[in-house]
Amino acid sequence: MEKEWKKQNPDGSYTVRTCGWSPPGDHPVGCGMKLTIKDGRLIKVEGDPEHPITQGRLCIRCLTLPEYVHHPQRIIYPMKRVGKRGEDKWQRISWDEAMDTIVEKINYYKENHGSESIIVFGGTGREACLYYYPLGFASIGTPNVCYPQSGWSCYGPRCAITDYILGAGYPEIDFAGHFPDRYEHSEWKVPEYIMLWGKEPLKSNPDGFFGHSIIDMMKRGSKIIMVDPRINWLCTRAEHVLQLRPGSDTALAMGLLHVIINEELYDKEFVENWCYGFEEFKERVQEYPPEKVAEITWVPKEKIIEVARVFAKAKPASLGWGLAVDQNPNGVHLGHALLALVALTGNIDVPGGITIGPPAALMGKWRMETRTNLPEELWEKRIGAKQWPAVSTALATTHPDETLDTLETGKPYKLRMGWFNSSNFISPTNSAQPDRWYRALQSLEFCVVQDLFMTPTAMAFADIFLPLPTFAEHDGVVLTHYGRNAIFAGAMNKALEVGECKSDIEVCIELGKRLYPEIWPWNSAAEFFSDQLKPELGFDFDELREKGLYQPGYTYKKYENGLLRFDGEPGFNTVTGKVELYSTLFEAWGDDPLPYHEEPPYSPYSTPDLAKEYPLVLTTGARYYTSFHSEHRQVPTLRAITPDPLVEINPDTAEELGIKEGDWVIIENMFGKARFKAQVTPTINPKVVHAAHGWWFPEKDAEEPNLFGVWESNINTLMPHKHIGKLGFGDTFKSIICRVRKAED
Amino acid sequence: MAKKGYGLLIDYEYCTGCYSCEVACKNELKLPHGKWGIKLLEERPWKINDEKWEWNYIPVPTALCNLCEDRVAEGKQPACVLHCLGQAMEYGPVEELAKKMAEKGTKVAMFVP
Numbered sequence: 001m002e003k004e005w006k007k008q009n010p011d012g013s014y015t016v017r018t019c020g021w022s023p024p025g026d027h028p029v030g031c032g033m034k035l036t037i038k039d040g041r042l043i044k045v046e047g048d049p050e051h052p053i054t055q056g057r058l059c060i061r062c063l064t065l066p067e068y069v070h071h072p073q074r075i076i077y078p079m080k081r082v083g084k085r086g087e088d089k090w091q092r093i094s095w096d097e098a099m100d101t102i103v104e105k106i107n108y109y110k111e112n113h114g115s116e117s118i119i120v121f122g123g124t125g126r127e128a129c130l131y132y133y134p135l136g137f138a139s140i141g142t143p144n145v146c147y148p149q150s151g152w153s154c155y156g157p158r159c160a161i162t163d164y165i166l167g168a169g170y171p172e173i174d175f176a177g178h179f180p181d182r183y184e185h186s187e188w189k190v191p192e193y194i195m196l197w198g199k200e201p202l203k204s205n206p207d208g209f210f211g212h213s214i215i216d217m218m219k220r221g222s223k224i225i226m227v228d229p230r231i232n233w234l235c236t237r238a239e240h241v242l243q244l245r246p247g248s249d250t251a252l253a254m255g256l257l258h259v260i261i262n263e264e265l266y267d268k269e270f271v272e273n274w275c276y277g278f279e280e281f282k283e284r285v286q287e288y289p290p291e292k293v294a295e296i297t298w299v300p301k302e303k304i305i306e307v308a309r310v311f312a313k314a315k316p317a318s319l320g321w322g323l324a325v326d327q328n329p330n331g332v333h334l335g336h337a338l339l340a341l342v343a344l345t346g347n348i349d350v351p352g353g354i355t356i357g358p359p360a361a362l363m364g365k366w367r368m369e370t371r372t373n374l375p376e377e378l379w380e381k382r383i384g385a386k387q388w389p390a391v392s393t394a395l396a397t398t399h400p401d402e403t404l405d406t407l408e409t410g411k412p413y414k415l416r417m418g419w420f421n422s423s424n425f426i427s428p429t430n431s432a433q434p435d436r437w438y439r440a441l442q443s444l445e446f447c448v449v450q451d452l453f454m455t456p457t458a459m460a461f462a463d464i465f466l467p468l469p470t471f472a473e474h475d476g477v478v479l480t481h482y483g484r485n486a487i488f489a490g491a492m493n494k495a496l497e498v499g500e501c502k503s504d505i506e507v508c509i510e511l512g513k514r515l516y517p518e519i520w521p522w523n524s525a526a527e528f529f530s531d532q533l534k535p536e537l538g539f540d541f542d543e544l545r546e547k548g549l550y551q552p553g554y555t556y557k558k559y560e561n562g563l564l565r566f567d568g569e570p571g572f573n574t575v576t577g578k579v580e581l582y583s584t585l586f587e588a589w590g591d592d593p594l595p596y597h598e599e600p601p602y603s604p605y606s607t608p609d610l611a612k613e614y615p616l617v618l619t620t621g622a623r624y625y626t627s628f629h630s631e632h633r634q635v636p637t638l639r640a641i642t643p644d645p646l647v648e649i650n651p652d653t654a655e656e657l658g659i660k661e662g663d664w665v666i667i668e669n670m671f672g673k674a675r676f677k678a679q680v681t682p683t684i685n686p687k688v689v690h691a692a693h694g695w696w697f698p699e700k701d702a703e704e705p706n707l708f709g710v711w712e713s714n715i716n717t718l719m720p721h722k723h724i725g726k727l728g729f730g731d732t733f734k735s736i737i738c739r740v741r742k743a744e745d
Numbered sequence: 746m747a748k749k750g751y752g753l754l755i756d757y758e759y760c761t762g763c764y765s766c767e768v769a770c771k772n773e774l775k776l777p778h779g780k781w782g783i784k785l786l787e788e789r790p791w792k793i794n795d796e797k798w799e800w801n802y803i804p805v806p807t808a809l810c811n812l813c814e815d816r817v818a819e820g821k822q823p824a825c826v827l828h829c830l831g832q833a834m835e836y837g838p839v840e841e842l843a844k845k846m847a848e849k850g851t852k853v854a855m856f857v858p
Contacts, residue, residue, distance in 0.1 A: 044772065045772070046824075046827070046828075047828050049827065055832075056827045056828065057827075057829065057830050057832065058765060058769070058828045058830075059763060059765060059830060060763065060767075060768045063765060063768040063772060063828065064768060202761050202763070202830070212761070212830045212831060212832075215759050215761065215830075215833075216832075218759070219759070219832075231790065233761060233762060233800055233802075235798065236797075236798040236799070236800040237758065237759075625763050625764055637768060637771070637778075640778065681789070681790060682790060682791065682792060683790050683800075
């Protein structure tokens with residue numbers, strides 16, 4: 001890449017090169033682009049052809065960034081509420097006043113009720129993921145940092161499972177991203193098959209994987225196996241599709257393993273040397289013969305056998321696992337089975353297989369280490385940590401469902417102050433029964449919200465609103481997989497300033513300097529990033545700006561050379577030093593050490609009587625190009641493309657129910673109901689419907705009780721609280737039961 | 746005016762329906778809401794047989810498309826081609842693109858706007 005990252009143009013404008021992250025949201029993919037500024041306004045966003053991963057490509061969420069940055073509804077100054085909660089009455093204040101008020105409140109709650117009475121809520125995916133932990137642990141000083149999704153069901157389970165089974169950071173499809181010469185790199189191989197399990201990477205918001213790399217690899221010969229309850233577009237370009245019943249995934253994975261093990265298609269050398277518990281595992285898969293699995297999953301027996309064979313025989317083969325692993329109370333066992341699938345077929349840490357990173361690196365490591373600011377007895381008060389060791393060992397947060405219980409009961413202690421960073425969770429983003437959270441959160445006495453727009457959550461709870469800058473407006477470092485598999489680190493360069501916004505790290509530093517000055521020595525974000533980068537990589541933030549991005553390269557088969565374990569011995573960084581097909585930790589925590597299928601809490605098979613009343617299986621949350629969770633609904637160009645919340649329904653089912661394309665319908669079950677527009681499509685099974693998540697209506701009345709129409713199409717009101725797995729992970733977002741009827745109005 | 750004898754090749758095997766061409770083009774030509782220089786069309790999914798589905802997206806350039814004459818003059822790709830997530834578009838002389846179509850063999854189209 002060119003060294004010059006900021007250029008003056010002849011017409012008086014200037015152009016800044018950057019790698020995108022958030023806000024507006026996406027996960028750390030770090031797409032390369034050039035931002036042109038004229039007279040203080042972002043006038044143009046253009047893809048950067050020099051960026052080795054995205055090569056100029058850019059999705060419409062970035063292409064419409066000027067509409068977002070200069071949106072008339074954006075909040076660009078600190079505000080304090082001057083009316084009652086839920087009233088749209090605010091007054092602009094200075095950062096000094098905001099910080100003075102906040103510090104006074106923090107000190108008050110600490111002195112009178114203990115630091116643990118303060119809780120930080122963080123949203124998914126945005127850059128805030130690196131900073132809301134330090135905000136809680138080291139700027140505020142509370143052990144209670146919460147990601148409020150039932151069963152922590154987004155990314156965290158996959159990371160935890162990998163930590164326990166492989167002793168590694170996030171396992172990612174090897175798309176040659178680590179190498180500057182990419183697909184031309186001499187060691188890299190084209191995956192012969194790529195299996196995408198509960199993941200549609202083109203539209204979804206990957207954590208370090210540029211989704212259209214799948215297309216790059218298809219053009220180079222990779223064949224695709226899709227495992228998904230919906231026929232999505234990528235399924236139509238795939239070699240094989242396993243269209244399974246939502247929530248039956250673990251049975252399907254075990255069925256594939258049954259074939260691979262019994263037909264001896266597995267990598268014997270790898271199993272012999274690097275896997276623990278193969279005999280027990282082999283015995284367990286005998287419970288999942290393809291004919292039985294076909295009945296459970298609705299996938300034909302022949303397809304299961306065929307796919308097992310082609311996947312096992314492909315060298316190399318890769319696997320991308322998606323949110324469907326997390327959003328399932330049986331998901332830990334699914335994740336375990338899928339890691340076994342890639343291990344047994346010899347595809348871990350090999351070219352064109354699965355890459356693995358360290359459990360944490362750079363800012364990803366720092367964010368966890370900041371908890372040493374807390375004395376041990378305070379850390380012990382972290383909500384739900386003792387009850388759910390499988391969650392609290394890998395993740396430094398509270399247990400989300402226990403947190404709702406605490407808010408409702410005041411036990412083991414009352415939570416009094418809330419800080420919401422980039423989390424709009426009364427909208428149908430991540431919490432189950434957001435209506436219940438909404439009622440419970442009323443008990444918080446003082447709340448701070450950091451965001452860019454007045455969201456339903458901010459309107460309901462904020463006493464102080466702190467405006468965040470977009471990624472065009474602040475310095476940062478994009479770290480793919482939050483450091484759990486750092487395929488590259490990219491420079492995010494501030495191109496302009498809008499109002500008086502401060503980034504996550506700037507707020508952490510500013511607040512930290514007031515409360516714990518000794519651990520916050522930095523005077524700017526750039527200084528902080530230099531200190532993070534230099535010791536590990538040998539260059540500072542300014543040098544990263546000049547490089548554009550840094551790809552570290554990749555060493556394959558690290559397990560052979562002692563590069564995965566902290567003690568330098570060969571093997572994996574697990575209890576047994578091997579890939580644990582038999583999990584010693586799951587056993588220690590009271591779960592089965594081997595994967596098993598368990599029916600979803602509500603399904604045609606687990607609750608047949610209820611299913612008579614609610615005969616359809618509901619799956620939710622497939623992605624659209626036009627939004628990131630609850631974001632982007634106020635961006636005119638994007639909203640014109642996806643104007644309404646859609647439910648996909650099969651033509652046969654629709655006809656039976658008297659529903660036509662474009663009709664408004666009510667989706668309802670035992671827990672709640674939501675209003676959606678029907679999209680009649682044969683791509684969904686007649687017994688299944690799919691509903692979109694994230695919907696609220698920025699154009700509607702802001703004030704209580706309307707809150708931007710947040711309760712109208714709130715699909716998460718149909719999802720019950722605390723329907724989690726034995727280890728504390730999972731929810732019902734991908735599989736619950738419902739009925740659908742035509743709306744009266 | 747679009748450069749004479751030049752066109753846009755669309756590999757609709759890999760057009761993923763991302764709308765980047767539409768939006769990048771609107772930005773480039775500074776078009777208001779409701780006007781397009783290229784518009785994404787969808788052939789909605791239907792089943793060919795038990796195994797195979799047909800589902801195609803294809804962006805169609807409109808009368809407002811000038812094949813990004815200014816960008817091309819500066820040595821850049823047309824905005825739609827640069828931003829296409831599937832890298833399913835190509836700009837060039839019609840004869841050259843026709844050869845590429847023949848080489849590709851399936852699911853490929855050319856527009857001369």
